[in-house]
Amino acid sequence: MKRFVLFALIALFAFGMALGQDKIKITFWHAMGGWRVPFIERMVQDFNLTHPWIEVTVEYKGSYRDTLNAALAAARAGNPPHIVHSFEVGTQMNLDSGIFVSLEELIDKYGLIVPWEDYIDAALNYYRVGGKLFCMPWNSSNPILYYNKTMLDAVGVEMPRKPTFEDIYEISKKLVEAKVAEYGITWPLHSWFFEQWMANMGVDLVNNQNGRADYATEINLLDPAAIEIMSWWKKLYDEGLWVNPGRENWSQARQIFISGQSAMLISSTSDVTRMENAAVEQGFELGTAFLPISSKYERHGVVIGGGALWVTGNHPDEELEAAATFVVWMTQVAQTIRWHQGTGYFPIRDSAVEILEKEGWFVTHPNHRTALDQLRETKLVTATQGALMGNFLEARTFIEDAIEAILAGTPIETALSEAKAKIDQGLKDYLELVGG
Amino acid sequence: MQSKFPNRWLPLILLLPTIAVCAVFLYYPVAQSFEWSLYRAAFMGLKRIYVGFQNYVRLFTSSDYHKSLVVSLIFAAGVVVIGLSISLAIALLANRKIRGARIYRLLLIWPYALSPAVAGTIWLFLFNPTSGVLTYFTDRFFGFRLDWLTNANLALLGVIVAAVWKNLGYNIVFFLAGLQNVPGEILEAARIDGAGPWKCFWKVTFPLLSPTTFFLFIMNLIYAFFGAFGLIDVMTKGGPVNATNILIYNLYRDAFQHNKWGMASAQSVILFVLVVVLTLIQFRTTGRRVHYGA
Structure with missing residues (x-):
């Protein structure tokens, strides 16, 4: 049985390699400069390695404003990037620009499995508009x-x-x-x-x-x-x-x-x-x-600040599915921990926090504990959900x-x-x- | 000295690439600015509604915009007058036949090679309210500290100083070139006639330099009105309380930060008209007194 599984895996891998020519190509624009550029590139590389049928190209586009303006200009020209990293205060603008699609809808449509109950509510709530989650909180801070x-x-x-x-x-x-x-x-x-x-x-x-x-x-x-x-x-x-x-x-x-x-x-x-x-x-x-x-x-x-990952519409199904897969992958427990330890942004999943706890991370880094406690003790009211303004x-x-x-x-x-x-x-x- | 082309189409064909580039990158965007200034637009133009002259009416009735205009004029006057005077003085010194003159000249031109962001950051360090070099000196020798960039009047002075410094190299290069074209025999003749250095400068050198000065005047004006927003963005972001919010920065903010493309287009049209008018006045008045050729 074990050998069969191994064989099947190898076959699948080979199949994947053979398909290499027809990789689904998607692009990801983000707004984090400095040492975070290679850090993010490394994460994307890992995604590409573990998802041989998808190829994500990542690009640093400058500030949040520049990134959004570039994405809007690209959308106007009919060729928007699949995934755009945007800041919390741009939420209403992004919604009204009409170039993005709801992430939750995509996830449901393609049957991706996301354990939402594991995500910290305060982080998701900011980006929930009219009961629908529009994008994936990624770099969260306050x-x-x-x-x-x-x-x-x-x-x-x-x-x-x-x-x-x-x-x-x-x-x-x-x-x-x-x-x-x-x-x-x-x-x-x-x-x-x-x-x-x-x-x-x-x-x-x-x-x-x-x-x-x-x-x-x-x-x-x-x-x-x-x-x-x-x-x-x-x-x-x-x-x-x-x-x-x-x-x-x-x-x-x-x-x-x-x-x-x-x-x-x-x-x-x-x-x-x-x-x-x-x-x-x-x-x-x-x-x-x-x-x-x-x-x-x-x-x-506190209000959760920082940025989130948005997926643009007007792409073929397979590309949208790949984009959603990538966005979900970026907040997998393992990536969340890596992201938190590397950058200091919040681990936005309960199970990630548990693992960090067991590893003794908060004992050696008590200041991260303060930040996280403040977030988790946040009361869920409209004030802390954050304002939406165009x-x-x-x-x-x-x-x-x-x-x-x-x-x-x-x-x-x-x-x-x-x-x-x-x-x-x-x-x-x-x-x-x-x-x- | 007029040369003749073999047929009338050749010059047009030779000009075509330039015209094409200008059309795509200059005339078309300018035309679009005029069009967009009549709209309220957002999302890089993905959404827009026609509002007629509302943008202009709002700008002309906005006290913030009036203030921005005044700030711009002070800024431009400061950059042009202070910048040109200092550059000319330095160029005169650098034009003397002394040892190492070439090295001095090289060093003087250096600041121009810096990007506005770097120049802004350097001045930001100098003006730093707690550990800046300038703050240290005023504290050490005069016993007071100045909030260089957070006090409204000082901040405007601060950005003028930075903008002047940034453009010194450019001005000096042109003044030096101009000075070296002043014919030695005229100066010699003046000296033989008994004119002192002061008189030599004002009666001979300065008039002969007038084409250069005139050119630099226009270039500095354009720089002050259009080119200085990088410095402002790095140093003060238009603050405190809009004390350094010059027209071009206000425009940049409305377009690229506030997502108000129609309003920004209207401002660019106003700015365009303003500079055209200033340049025309300049050509009409001073331009006539410029001596070309010695």
């Missing part, structure tokens, strides 16, 4: 607080696991007054953090159930939570406790923290590995905690303009209502364009 434990020890404070805005203020003040660090805390001036705070405090960013029941028509920038967030941020800035590393300037923020000029940093969970290495190099002890929120609000958790990117620009204006002295309500007016107009225009 913000956590990193701190320099050596510095905190020097002033004799301990960071709570779930700190509040007030905690951060007090600790920063102590650190700066004791001249242990020049600044208490930093994070990039980015709308993402604002969005995360709103969600964490349980407030939908936009109306119509965060744009999930229907197209959003209004942004909740004048909610008391928004004002609370901005008052705290402004106070930290005015008292010299938060340093502005620049607009969307992630690397600057990291560098300020690593070089010990600030004792705390809020950044993406995908930085955990990098931060751990940097802490060893710089000789300080690294700690992590949940994203701080206002003590006046209940903690709801003009999300423009909204981010206006929110960041408002933050800069507030820091420069514009009254909080004035700046936020100006931004709200512009974003609401954008929502209206967008709706006229796609739905009207």
Whole structure:
């Protein structure tokens, strides 16, 4: 029997090789630069080796925006890539562009087996629209607080696991007054953090159930939570406790923290590995905690950020099936573990987490544990499911303009209502364009 | 000096490749910009609705766009005036017959070989609010720190400085070439007539340089209006509070980040008209006083 199985396998393999000429060719465009390019190429190579009848060609296309624009241009020319890597804020745009097909439908159509119950709900929920899953969450991350434990020890404070805005203020003040660090805390001036705070405090960013029941028509920038967030941020800035590393300037923020000029940093969970290495190099002890929120609000958790894999339509059946197969393969338990350990993005499957647990991964990397716990403790409400907006990117620009204006002295309500007016107009225009 | 072609079709055939390239990569996109500026479009044009002149009306009534126009004009004036003055001064020094002049000239041209992204990053490091070299010097010698790129006025100054520096090499090359074409005998004659170096420069060299200056003026204007968005993107992303949001950056943001293709097309049409008008004014006024040939 065993010999028969072996024979059958060899025959199948040979058959596969013989078919080599007629491989199903599909293309995959992604948006992850730097050292991740060869890492992803390696994963694709492994897929091609284990699926000899499919040949995936992978290409790095620049930023998320560039990748999406290139895919749209290719679709317009009638030759879109099969799989496109896109970011969470592009979800509504991708849906309305009409070039993508629902992944869940493809999986059902071709009878692929995916144990959905094994996937972490918070990750799937973001991309579920109208009850249908549109794409596969791939690189998932959200913000956590990193701190320099050596510095905190020097002033004799301990960071709570779930700190509040007030905690951060007090600790920063102590650190700066004791001249242990020049600044208490930093994070990039980015709308993402604002969005995360709103969600964490349980407030939908936009109306119509965060744009999930229907197209959003209004942004909740004048909610008391928004004002609370901005008052705290402004106070930290005015008292010299938060340093502005620049607009969307992630690397600057990291560098300020690593070089010990600030004792705390809020950044993406995908930085955990990098931060751990940097802490060893710089000789300080690294700690992590949940994203701080206002003590006046209940903690709801975080919105899953990052990117997902989308499949485009208008291809022959066999190519669509191959594309779906590839996307599912990328989140197999083994790939999920490899992806998590290699890049720091979340392992989005329960069984992957279990295996990592058994291997003792979280004992040697306790900071990854913080990130994962924060995600798993997230309450499933529309706020943490994440907002859907067709003009999300423009909204981010206006929110960041408002933050800069507030820091420069514009009254909080004035700046936020100006931004709200512009974003609401954008929502209206967008709706006229796609739905009207 | 006019040469004759053997028949009238040959010149046209010889021009054809250029015309074809221009048509595909210049005229057609320009025509399309005009068309798209009348639409509200998204997804690289996969979806669009006709809105007439709404995009233009919105731009002309938007206080943000007015601000962007003012910022652009300040930026362009800064880049052209500061850039050309410094380049000319450096070119004069580099034109002297001193030892190692060739090496100096080579080094001066260097910044031009850098891509805007690299130049932007270098200045980003210098202006770094906590560990930048410039921040360090002001802190060390004057005892204060400046938020170079997060303070609205300083940020505009910062990007002007970076843009000027980036284009220095280009300007110096042309000024050097111009200076070397100034005939020695005229200068000698002037000197014999008793003109000092100051007078020699303003009465002889500067007028003879005018074609170069005029050319560089136009090129720098175009650079300030169209070419500087890479620097802005790396250094400030148009911030803080739109203090460095020049027209071309606003356009780039609307098209490639905000997915508003119609609005961006309308802006490109406005920008096009603006530069045409500026260039025409320039030709009409200064252009007449330019001396060609010595």
